[in-house]
Amino acid sequence: MALEHLFQGSALNAVDAKGRVSVPAFLRGVIERRGDARTIVLAKHDSFPALSAYDPAYAALMHAKLERLLEKEETSATAQLEYQQRNLMAFAASEEVPYDSSGRIVLPPMMRRKGGIEELALFLGTGETFQIWNPSLFLKDDRVPEDMKDIARYRLEERGLGA
Amino acid sequence: MALEHLFQGSALNAVDAKGRVSVPAFLRGVIERRGDARTIVLAKHDSFPALSAYDPAYAALMHAKLERLLEKEETSATAQLEYQQRNLMAFAASEEVPYDSSGRIVLPPMMRRKGGIEELALFLGTGETFQIWNPSLFLKDDRVPEDMKDIARYRLEERGLGA
DNA sequence: CCTCTTCCCATGAATTCCCATGAAATGGCA
DNA sequence: TGCCATTTCATGGGAATTCATGGGAAGAGG
Numbered sequence: 107m108a109l110e111h112l113f114q115g116s117a118l119n120a121v122d123a124k125g126r127v128s129v130p131a132f133l134r135g136v137i138e139r140r141g142d143a144r145t146i147v148l149a150k151h152d153s154f155p156a157l158s159a160y161d162p163a164y165a166a167l168m169h170a171k172l173e174r175l176l177e178k179e180e181t182s183a184t185a186q187l188e189y190q191q192r193n194l195m196a197f198a199a200s201e202e203v204p205y206d207s208s209g210r211i212v213l214p215p216m217m218r219r220k221g222g223i224e225e226l227a228l229f230l231g232t233g234e235t236f237q238i239w240n241p242s243l244f245l246k247d248d249r250v251p252e253d254m255k256d257i258a259r260y261r262l263e264e265r266g267l268g269a
Numbered sequence: 270m271a272l273e274h275l276f277q278g279s280a281l282n283a284v285d286a287k288g289r290v291s292v293p294a295f296l297r298g299v300i301e302r303r304g305d306a307r308t309i310v311l312a313k314h315d316s317f318p319a320l321s322a323y324d325p326a327y328a329a330l331m332h333a334k335l336e337r338l339l340e341k342e343e344t345s346a347t348a349q350l351e352y353q354q355r356n357l358m359a360f361a362a363s364e365e366v367p368y369d370s371s372g373r374i375v376l377p378p379m380m381r382r383k384g385g386i387e388e389l390a391l392f393l394g395t396g397e398t399f400q401i402w403n404p405s406l407f408l409k410d411d412r413v414p415e416d417m418k419d420i421a422r423y424r425l426e427e428r429g430l431g432a
Numbered sequence: 433c434c435t436c437t438t439c440c441c442a443t444g445a446a447t448t449c450c451c452a453t454g455a456a457a458t459g460g461c462a
Numbered sequence: 463t464g465c466c467a468t469t470t471c472a473t474g475g476g477a478a479t480t481c482a483t484g485g486g487a488a489g490a491g492g
Contacts, residue, residue, distance in 0.1 A: 112325075112332060114310070114360040116379075120483070124437085128482050132365070153353065206439075209481075230361035232353075233332050237361075249350060253313070254357050260379050283473070287447085291472050369449070372471075 109164070111139045113231035118241060118261035120226060125218065126210045127227045133236055134209055137161040146211060148238075149200035150220040154247065157221035157238040162202060164234060169193070226267075228258055274302045276323075276394035281404060281424035283389060288381065289373045290390045296399055297372055300324040309374060311401075312363035313383040317410065320384035320401040325365060327397065332359065391421055 117130040129146065137146060141163035151158040172193045176186060205211045213223060221238060228239040244250060244258050280293040292300075292309065300309060304326035314321040339352050366374045376386060384401060391402040407413060407421050 110329070112329065112360065114328075115364045116361050122483070126483085131481060153349065208440095208483085210483085212437080230357060232356045233360045237357075249354070251354055251358060254354075254362060257362055257379070260382065264378070285473070287475095289473085294471065367448095371450095371473085373473085375447075 109140070109234055111136045112233045113160075113236040114233070115231050116257050116261060117229045118226060118258075118265060119229065121213060121218075121223065125213045125215070127213060128208070128210050129205050130229050131209060133229060133231065134205065140164065145202055145204045147200050147202050148214070148217045149195070150217075151237060154237070154239075154249070155222050155243050156240070157217055157223070158235055159238055160235040165197075165200070165202075169197070228261065230254075274299045275396045276399040277396070278392075278394045279420050279424060280392045281389060281421075281428060282392065284376060284381075284386065288376045288378065290376055291371070291373050292368050293392050294372060296392060296394065297368065299394075303327065308365055308367045310363055310365050311377070311380045312359075313380075314400060317400070317402075317412070318385050318406050319403070320380055320386070321398055322401055323398040328359075328363075328365075335359070391424065393417075393420075 113133055113136050115130070115132050117132075119128045119130065121127045134144075137143065140161050143162045145162055146159050147162055147165045149158050172189050176189050201214050201217060203211045203214060213227075217223075222240045222243050223238065224240055224242075226241050228241040228244055230237045230239065239258075241258050241262060245255055276296055276299050278293070278295050280295075282291045282293065284290045297307075301307065303324050306325045308325055309322050310325055310328045312321050335352070335355060339348070364377050364380060366377065368374045376390075380386075385403045385406050386401065387403055387405075389404050391404040391407055393400045393402065402421075404421050404425060408418055
């Protein structure tokens with residue numbers, strides 16, 4: 107898996123009363139260079155109380171990869187089961203949402219709940235995918251390195267929302 | 270990892286009111302020989318109060334290396350977490366910035382803060398990557414060899430900014 | 433007929449692009 | 463080997479564009 111275009115950088119955007127959020131332009135750029143969709147796929151993150159997001163082209167790639175693993179004969183029964191579940195999660199438990207001409211998506215209510223997202227959305231590039239966090243949950247999570255929290259704090263300050 | 274083109278040399282450039290800095294031409298040359306991007310990736314340096322910079326191709330290489338590591342390792346919970354953390358640091362804590370036709374980048378405010386960079390930026394080639402320092406911090410740092418500081422002093426004098 | 437959603441327009445701030453300049457470096461040519 | 467002509471660089475300033483965000487109108491569904 108060597109994707110040419112990787113998601114990186116961070117941004118903190120507002121979620122308005124209608125549940126709309128701007129997807130940062132630098133992330134949209136990657137999405138549009140990877141494929142030509144103006145769409146993102148949202149899913150609950152495996153291990154964090156946040157959302158995982160990526161472009162449809164990446165979703166297709168992941169699907170193909172899982173398929174290949176399933177077809178391998180050496181794959182053990184338990185591994186098979188795990189792949190099945192992953193596949194189920196990746197597709198059934200995800201939603202594809204388009205962004206409009208100004209780059210905004212409407213956060214589907216279920217995703218908003220699963221990601222614990224309120225009035226602010228913290229976008230974090232992680233290479234192949236990116237994450238969307240409620241900044242408060244991010245700052246609370248023990249597993250998040252302190253240096254990363256600094257970034258979140260910086261983004262909050264930038265908006266005049268003191269740490 | 271044997272990159273053909275290495276970053277070397279030093280330069281001291283001004284940061285203007287808009288946060289713009291010229292990336293020295295000799296560094297841009299290396300970037301463009303390594304790939305064809307006109308873009309650099311900035312990150313806080315691991316151990317110094319400075320920025321670390323490189324080209325997107327190098328970033329992709331690093332990413333691929335991490336991926337390979339993960340696939341070898343057991344997918345234990347701790348290994349997974351470590352992977353997540355590294356990915357966050359490597360991508361969310363970095364920013365990719367393009368340089369314009371005159372070779373300038375805009376230092377993102379967050380990076381400027383993290384690198385402690387004010388009105389002057391000291392560029393130092395270090396082979397696979399290069400560093401960007403606030404020259405005063407560079408001269409203050411105990412870990413920097415005296416010979417290196419001489420280079421910084423020379424660059425400052427060159428500009429009539431006596432040490 | 434009412435509600436929820438999608439589309440469209442408005443706006444201020446931030447960012448990018450373009451042009452201009454002088455200094456320095458390079459190259460050519462005598 | 464010395465001098466002049468070009469080109470490349472770093473840098474400034476202003477104009478034009480993009481971005482994030484708010485609000486309202488139009489449309490779909492119950």
